[in-house]
Amino acid sequence: MPQKENHYDVLIIGAGPIGMACAIEAQKANLSYVIIEKGALVNSLFNYPVFMTFFSTSQKLEIGGVPFVTISPKPNRNEAVEYYRRVAEKFNLNIHLFESVNQVVKKDDDIFEISTSKTSYTANNVIVSTGFYDVPLLMNIPGEDLPKVTHYYKDPHLYAFQNVVVVGANNSGVDAALETYRKGANVTMVVRSGDLGPHVKYWVRPDIQNRIKEGEVKALFNAELIEIRAGEVDIKTLEGIVTIPNDFVIAMTGYQPDFSMLRKFGIELPKSLCPVYNEETMETNVEGLYLAGVVCGGLDTHKLFIENSRVHAEMIVKNILN
Template sequence: MEILDILIIGAGPIGLNCALEAKKNNLSYLIIEKGTIVNSLYNYPLYMRFFSTAEKLEIDEIPFISAAPKPGRQDALEYYQGIARHKNLNINLYEKVLHISKREEEVFEIETSKSKYLAKNVIISTGFYDLPNLMNIPGENLEKVKHYYTEPYPYAKQKIVVVGSSNSSVDAALETYRKGAEVTMIIRHSEISENVKYWVKPDIENRIAEGSIKAHFNSELLEIKEYSVIFKDKNGDLHEIENDFVLAMTGYLPDFDFLKNAGIDLQEECLKPAYNSDTMETNIPNLYLAGVVCGGKDTHLWFIENSRIHAEMIVNNIHLKDE
């Protein structure tokens, strides 16, 4: 069986960047991806626009041409998938990595849903969009509860509860309201998040102020029923309101079990994985992290702009070991 120089888990923007860096340095590599190329991006809301400008989303200094100052989902799909095609990157799609183990001869064995592979080095670049941050309340498993939002049209003329005040929550609230939904936001904090896109924040605040969108701040959703929800307000009083759908935009988390099973140490509270910030190497020699997965529960620490450098850091470290 061929022994790869690098096996990369995840074909997101940073995983692709790692592959480009490996290819430039004549290292044999393979990306394993359980979905499509930039799978998380594919599952983003259809009309999502990035906070960043196009040049901050570029990888390997390949120009990202966008008609709008802030690229949208489709722009990014065209850009990243286009790179994968034109650079003819080695990618196996719709194949899930099940287990990583290390042989005595310091080679990793990677077992997937389709095959087994051997590699001298492994890069985990799996992002954080796969696992919803669950509320763990009664009724969360009902079919009407959605942790992923794609477009507003299914919610026309429906009573919607949106949980949270982040960008995804605000986008869902505004879009569904404008397609005829009756929207109520239930928000743990005292105001809309400061991290909401600056050109969107006044819009949601004005819709709340005029009463077009109802918002309960310092409040908590306690239970979801088939035709209603129960929440606690800032005074501790309970309220039950009619409801057709719940959009629980409560965030997402990396697959911590996968990291632990690979032998990576995790800090107790934030579950931040152990790695060397100069090389991106974990406590397991030759097992590296790249991208947002490095932040543990703090999924806002790393994004495309500031983690593009991880690919070069990792490949440089691999070369140093080979000298």
């Protein structure tokens, strides 16, 4: 049985910005809490490309009333990681890092039992704030499991002077194509649709359009990567199969929440894969089990961001107190 000191009013799964915001609200309400995070603090942001710039302004990324001061209007990944670490220090948040949650079970006495990779806990309420960045959408093609394929682009220097295929033309794909091109890579973009993604950052779109127009970045539209081999790839185009030399594939195909984990916790998932929850309280079909942040959106991961889901923290704690 868990030790008595391992019982909390609120247990939060995920130490991203929204999980931290939930902890801050719980702290303000004098609720005992703990955050369990399987990786580093703000693990998803840590795994963003090193030189990524946010679409949002710094003010819209603030939590806990702590000002996020940056020189540029739009902060970058490194500034955000530093900001959220300082917030965690300011509030002395109770965070257990590098600890994975295995199961959440609600018992007959309405208390949740939570087992992790390190120990076990009990809690009156559980908040799932795990984001969507942990499970990439796979292409399900031969060779996708080769070491040269990644769904997580980090630093362009690795790809200097290499033949690189970038799959996708949304922000992550466009950033990867431009940054690797500027490090000397021979870049070919493979785009399923006939144009760049509609949500590409407005200050980046002209840049990638001009690079494609000048032939500095090759782009195959209405195309699909169908096979990856050690030194080449096959691409299905409107004109037929094209085979090109290749050293690396950066598959920016998107991500999704860990649906198997949500199901395991008892959260109802309809065919749309959008979890069932009360939009006024963020409570799921399991009483006392809440969702916060982009995990609420299911596959519609482009609808929820830090800026429009920070309010979930206040909504949840208000409902818990009521």
